[in-house]
Amino acid sequence: METEQRIVTANGITQSVRVAGPPDGVPVLLVHGNCSSALFWEPLVRRLPGTLRIVAPDLRGYGDTQTAPVDATRGLRDFADDVAALLDEPTLFAAPDVRPLVVGHSLGGGVAMSLLIDHPDRVAGLLLAAPVSPYGFGGTRDVTGTPTTADFAGTGAGTANSDFVRRLAAQDRGDDAPASPRSVLRGTYVADPTSLGGDEELLLDSVLSTSTGDDNYPGTSVASVNWPGSAPGERGVLNALAPTYLRVADDLVAVTPKPPITWIRGDADVIVSDTSLFDLAYLGSLGVVPGWPGEAECPPQPMVGQTRAVLDRYAAAGGAYREVVLPGCGHSPHLERPAEFVAELLALTDHAAV
Numbered sequence: 088m089e090t091e092q093r094i095v096t097a098n099g100i101t102q103s104v105r106v107a108g109p110p111d112g113v114p115v116l117l118v119h120g121n122c123s124s125a126l127f128w129e130p131l132v133r134r135l136p137g138t139l140r141i142v143a144p145d146l147r148g149y150g151d152t153q154t155a156p157v158d159a160t161r162g163l164r165d166f167a168d169d170v171a172a173l174l175d176e177p178t179l180f181a182a183p184d185v186r187p188l189v190v191g192h193s194l195g196g197g198v199a200m201s202l203l204i205d206h207p208d209r210v211a212g213l214l215l216a217a218p219v220s221p222y223g224f225g226g227t228r229d230v231t232g233t234p235t236t237a238d239f240a241g242t243g244a245g246t247a248n249s250d251f252v253r254r255l256a257a258q259d260r261g262d263d264a265p266a267s268p269r270s271v272l273r274g275t276y277v278a279d280p281t282s283l284g285g286d287e288e289l290l291l292d293s294v295l296s297t298s299t300g301d302d303n304y305p306g307t308s309v310a311s312v313n314w315p316g317s318a319p320g321e322r323g324v325l326n327a328l329a330p331t332y333l334r335v336a337d338d339l340v341a342v343t344p345k346p347p348i349t350w351i352r353g354d355a356d357v358i359v360s361d362t363s364l365f366d367l368a369y370l371g372s373l374g375v376v377p378g379w380p381g382e383a384e385c386p387p388q389p390m391v392g393q394t395r396a397v398l399d400r401y402a403a404a405g406g407a408y409r410e411v412v413l414p415g416c417g418h419s420p421h422l423e424r425p426a427e428f429v430a431e432l433l434a435l436t437d438h439a440a441v
Contacts, residue, residue: 088132090125090143092151093179097172103151104173105143107132110181112140113188113436118170118202119143119293120193120217121324122255122268122304124150126293127192130286131421134429139436142179142187144170146198148303148324149296156302159243159319159326162223162333163194167201174209186211188436193217193359193418194324197333203346204338212346212439214432217359217418220393221339223330225366228386230396232336235385236313241367243319243329245308256299260291268294275364278355278417290422314380315367336397345406349435350398351428352391353416361389 090105105125115135117128125143132141145152146166157165174185188211191199196218203210222232225242235241250266262269272287272294273280283290301307306323310316319329327333357364364370369387371379379385398408411431413424421428 088135088137088139088141090129090132090141094151095173095176095178097176098169100147100153100155100169102153102169102173103145104179105141106179107135107141108137108139110140112138114140114142114180114182114185115432115436116170116187116189117141117143118189118191118195118198119146119149120195121328122294122297124293124296126150126289126296128421129289131425131428134425136433140180142173144173145296146195148298150293151296154298154303156322157306157324157327158321159306159323159329159332160321161327162335163197163201163327164205165327166198167205170198170202171206171209174206185209188212188214188432188439190214190216190432191218192421194219194328197328197335200335200339204335204342207342207344210346212435213348214435215348215350216420216428217352217356218350218394219328219333219359220388220390221334221336221397222393223333224328225368225388226330227388227393230389230392232330232334232393234330235368236311238311238313238318239329239331240311240313240318241315241385243308243317243326243331244306244323245317245319246365246367247305247325252299252305255295255297255304258295260295275357276417276419277423278353278415279423282423286422314378314385315371315376336393339397340400340404345401345404347435347438348398348401348406348408349411349431350394350408351411351413351420351431353413353418353420353423355415356418358418359390361391362387363390
């Protein structure tokens with residue numbers, strides 16, 4: 088299948104949505120991750136059967152959707168509310184009470200969890216692809232999400248690479264610097280850059296569609312007395328991901344009804360990992376960020392362990408989940424291992440009785 092673009096107004100903003108397949112097909116909602124857009128799903132959609140109804144929105148501040156502000160104090164719920172409003176859009180889905188399988192990548196995994204928590208009757212199942220931890224990104228020390236500092240120093244917008252942000256804003260398509268968007272795409276979004284293939288320019292377009300600034304990516308930060316000297320502000324994407332505001336573990340475990348969840352990840356992921364190259368505590372332990380106070384005060388976040396512990400609790404409370412680990416795969420399993428990803432997606436549609 089190939090997607091086509093629709094422009095709709097939902098939740099008070101203009102949203103760009105890519106759709107494919109018959110309106111009355113098996114509904115699948117694709118939610119992209121940070122610094123990307125719905126185009127990031129295009130290589131996957133080409134491999135999907137025509138029996139599915141694919142709906143893939145650009146989140147606010149990405150792609151062609153309106154650059155509306157992100158209130159970080161709500162965690163990822165600004166995004167989740169935008170997506171929820173699409174479920175009742177008649178130009179996207181045929182059924183007025185549609186219950187899609189929701190596929191969330193990275194940040195989109197956190198959006199999918201938030202959508203399930205707020206609208207459990209509208210989600211048939213979750214496929215979480217390299218999802219952000221249910222305890223947010225950075226600043227926690229154990230599988231129960233205990234903070235390393237009271238203000239979650241070292242998380243949020245202050246952790247962003249300023250050169251990467253500048254190059255995003257400048258629409259830099261070069262590969263001459265480690266922080267160029269192309270270099271970041273090749274070096275961290277995937278384990279093997281050859282997996283981008285002929286879609287590299289399309290995927291780079293998707294990365295470069297990110298709106299930068301205090302209300303979007305990366306957001307605002309505040310000074311902290313704790314290492315490394317900054318803590319999350321109240322605006323923007325990276326603060327919405329910070330554990331100050333994104334802590335959905337208990338709500339996810341308590342949700343009723345509990346649809347089936349498939350968690351798929353690569354064991355070579357360097358973004359969402361127990362040794363994440365985007366976690367300042369881990370970088371500090373490597374000596375990359377100076378002044379690290381040490382393992383006892385500021386250990387790296389056990390992101391994978393946290394997600395597994397929360398999903399184990401979900402299962403113990405009556406739900407069901409499956410963890411799929413792809414050897415040698417990085418942060419984008421739908422790009423790097425598309426055959427396995429499609430198989431897991433189709434299996435979950437059957438299991439969830441979408």
